[in-house]
Amino acid sequence: MFAHCQTTKLADKLFALLGLGSDCSQQEFNPDYDSTIQQVVQRYAACFVQRGQTMDLLCRAGMNKSYGFCCWIPEWTRHTFPQTISTWDASKGSFYAGRREHPTAQAREVSDSGLSALQISGLSVDRITSVATIREISKDGTDYSGTAADFRNLIEFIHSYPSGENKSSILLKLPIGDARKAHLESTADRLRAYRDFVSQETHDWPDDLEEIVWGDKKRSPEEDKVVKQYWQTSQAFMNRISKAVFCRTEKGYAGLVPGGSQKGDEICIFGGGKTPFVLRKRIGEEYTLVGECYIHGLMYGVENAQGTEERQFCIV
Numbered sequence: 001m002f003a004h005c006q007t008t009k010l011a012d013k014l015f016a017l018l019g020l021g022s023d024c025s026q027q028e029f030n031p032d033y034d035s036t037i038q039q040v041v042q043r044y045a046a047c048f049v050q051r052g053q054t055m056d057l058l059c060r061a062g063m064n065k066s067y068g069f070c071c072w073i074p075e076w077t078r079h080t081f082p083q084t085i086s087t088w089d090a091s092k093g094s095f096y097a098g099r100r101e102h103p104t105a106q107a108r109e110v111s112d113s114g115l116s117a118l119q120i121s122g123l124s125v126d127r128i129t130s131v132a133t134i135r136e137i138s139k140d141g142t143d144y145s146g147t148a149a150d151f152r153n154l155i156e157f158i159h160s161y162p163s164g165e166n167k168s169s170i171l172l173k174l175p176i177g178d179a180r181k182a183h184l185e186s187t188a189d190r191l192r193a194y195r196d197f198v199s200q201e202t203h204d205w206p207d208d209l210e211e212i213v214w215g216d217k218k219r220s221p222e223e224d225k226v227v228k229q230y231w232q233t234s235q236a237f238m239n240r241i242s243k244a245v246f247c248r249t250e251k252g253y254a255g256l257v258p259g260g261s262q263k264g265d266e267i268c269i270f271g272g273g274k275t276p277f278v279l280r281k282r283i284g285e286e287y288t289l290v291g292e293c294y295i296h297g298l299m300y301g302v303e304n305a306q307g308t309e310e311r312q313f314c315i316v
Contacts, residue, residue, distance in 0.1 A: 011040045011077075037077070038069050042116040045073040046107035054105040054120065055098075055272045059086040062278075062291025063260050064242040071289040072118045072315045083240040085294060086274035090178045095299045098122075098273030110316055117286075118315040123308050125276070125298070126249040126267040128257065133245050134238065137231050144231035151175050152214075154246050155254065162252050163297035172210045174254060174296045175230075177237040180204055182229035185236040205230075242291060253298060258291035267295055268313065269302060285314045 011033070035043075048057055060074035065082035067075050074082045088095065105120040132154055135146035155171045181204045205226075206212065212223045213230050238244035243259025249267060257265075257278050266279045266287075276298055278290035 011035075011037050038067070038114070041067060041073055041076065042070065042107075044076075045070075046116065049105050049107045049118065052102050054103060054118070055086075055270065055274070057118075058270070058277060058289065059084040059274065059292050062242065062258055062289050064258055065291060066289075070116055070316070073116075083242070085177060085237065085240045085292060088177050088237065088240070089180050089183065090299065091173075091180045092178075092300055093180075095274045096301065097276050097295075097299055098269045099271045101271040103271040103273075115316060120270060120313050120315065121310050122268050122270040122273075122313055123302070123310055124266045124268050124279075125302050125308060126251045126253060126295070128247050128261060128263055128265045128267065128278070129250055130248045130263060131245045131257065131261055132247075134256075136238075137235050141228050141232045141235075144228075144234075147175075147231060147234065150246070158252075158254060160252070161254075161297065165297070168210060168214070170254065170296055171214060174256070174294075175234040175237075177256070177294050178296070178299065179233050179237065182226075183233045183236050184229065185232075185239070237294075241293065247293075247295075249295065253295050255293055255295035255298075257293040261290050261293075265290060267293065267298070269298075275299065279313065279315070282316070285312060287313050287315050289315050 045057060048054070057073060060082040061072050063071055065075060066073055086095065103121050105118060107116055107118055109115070110117045132150075134150045134154075137144040137147050151171065151174070155167060155174065158167055158170060161167075161170060209226070209230070211217070212219065212226050219227065238256060241256055241258055244256045245259055245261060246254070247257045247261060248254055253267075261278050262280070264280075266281065267276050268279050269276050275292040276295050278293050279287040280290055281287055
């Protein structure tokens with residue numbers, strides 16, 4: 001909502017929604033034209049953390065989605081509001097990687113710097129070992145050959161998978177984030193994207209989707225339409241992650257992570273989190289939030305997290 005307000009001052013996008021802060025003190029949400037946009041944004045974010053809405057912040061934040069002064073607060077005032085895969089219509093209804101409980105979280109100031117840090121409890125469940133770029137499909141959705149070739153070549157190297165899934169199942173589900181049905185988004189503008197979303201057909205993928213998309217047989221015009229929708233769905237999903245790249249992990253998982261992710265970045269989960277997150281270690285307990293991610297096999301809970309100790313992360 002913040003991004004859709006048309007104002008001359010960035011802070012007015014936040015002040016216009018003062019009613020959202022009815023559960024917090026009036027002082028925290030008072031229009032304040034003496035403070036910088038950084039101070040206003042950090043004050044609002046601290047209030048959302050206090051209200052138990054930490055994961056609502058993190059899912060739309062990260063290196064490509066946040067203000068330059070803080071990686072864990074979404075850039076509310078940007079023209080295009082940061083997207084998230086936490087609301088993705090997946091085969092099991094929705095993702096839920098984290099425990100079904102709120103994390104212990106607190107916003108605090110970093111010494112005398114004026115910067116705000118998020119102290120949050122969570123689990124580090126894996127680590128990235130490699131990343132690779134994926135070519136985008138054409139804007140009209142008709143040229144997807146490069147994208148398909150990239151996914152096929154990268155997944156070809158998977159010989160066994162922690163979840164026990166076979167290679168063909170991973171190849172089918174991973175590019176579209178295990179989407180239950182086609183999800184089409186306009187690359188032109190937000191209004192058209194919304195119209196496309198509400199008007200699109202709601203039936204699930206056909207039972208023979210794997211054969212249609214990845215098989216060698218000659219396709220009918222109707223099947224060609226399904227393939228086009230499949231790759232448009234893949235592009236829509238990767239766009240939500242923000243400059244998504246393919247990754248492999250130490251434990252043998254594969255997935256899509258934000259652009260800018262590197263070898264050695266940690267895959268972490270937090271209570272109440274729909275998705276895992278990529279974090280990069282800085283100094284001591286300090287981390288940079290790279291962003292939310294899709295790790296195939298970890299999106300509906302982490303079965304092998306027993307024995308992994310919960311710890312504190314300081315995201316700055």
